[in-house]
Amino acid sequence: MAWSSRVGSIVIDCVEFDRMLAFWGEALHYAPLYPPSRGWAILADPRQRGPNISLNRVTTKTPGRNNLHLDLYSSSMNSEVRRLVKIGAKRHRQTYGSDDDFRVLEDPHRNLFCVVQL
Numbered sequence: 001m002a003w004s005s006r007v008g009s010i011v012i013d014c015v016e017f018d019r020m021l022a023f024w025g026e027a028l029h030y031a032p033l034y035p036p037s038r039g040w041a042i043l044a045d046p047r048q049r050g051p052n053i054s055l056n057r058v059t060t061k062t063p064g065r066n067n068l069h070l071d072l073y074s075s076s077m078n079s080e081v082r083r084l085v086k087i088g089a090k091r092h093r094q095t096y097g098s099d100d101d102f103r104v105l106e107d108p109h110r111n112l113f114c115v116v117q118l
Contacts, residue, residue, distance in 0.1 A: 005080050008073030008116060009042065009052040013065075017041075017057040024053050070113045077103060077117035084115065 014020040021041050024030065030043035030053060039057030054071065061067055074080040081103050085091065092104040092112055101117040 004076075004083060005072040005074040005115065007051045007070050008118075009054040009071035011054040011056055011069050011071055011114070013056050013058045013061065013067040015058055015061060017055060020055055024055065028053065066111050069111065071102070071116050072113065073116050073118050075118050077101070077115050080115050081105065 012020065012024075017036075017039070021032075021036060021043075025032070025043055028043065028045070028050075030045055033042045033044045033052070036055075041055045043053040043055070045052070052071075072080070081089075081091075084105055088108045089105040090110075092106050094104045096103070102114045104112055104114050106112055
């Protein structure tokens with residue numbers, strides 16, 4: 001079977017964004033892919049062995065929303081979304097902008113995850 005997607009990033013919602021950025025960078029010896037901006041930072045494994053750690057700045061933790069989720073990277077986002085829905089995922093209610101390169105899904109236990117176009 002051909003490769004469909006891989007865990008490209010583990011995303012953490014952060015109320016204390018700067019503190020979490022410093023912590024995870026030091027804990028994993030990861031470095032930012034680019035300077036943090038617009039409430040996002042992506043820390044990468046300098047050896048390129050592990051997935052990225054992506055930090056998402058939030059003002060509060062939202063009840064009922066998982067504060068940590070996977071981003072699956074795929075070379076064919078739409079095909080991968082169809083495949084995942086076929087095996088039990090559900091499309092999450094989400095509005096997308098024309099530049100959005102991801103889709104939000106729910107696993108069978110309603111945990112959110114994203115499929116991101118490479």
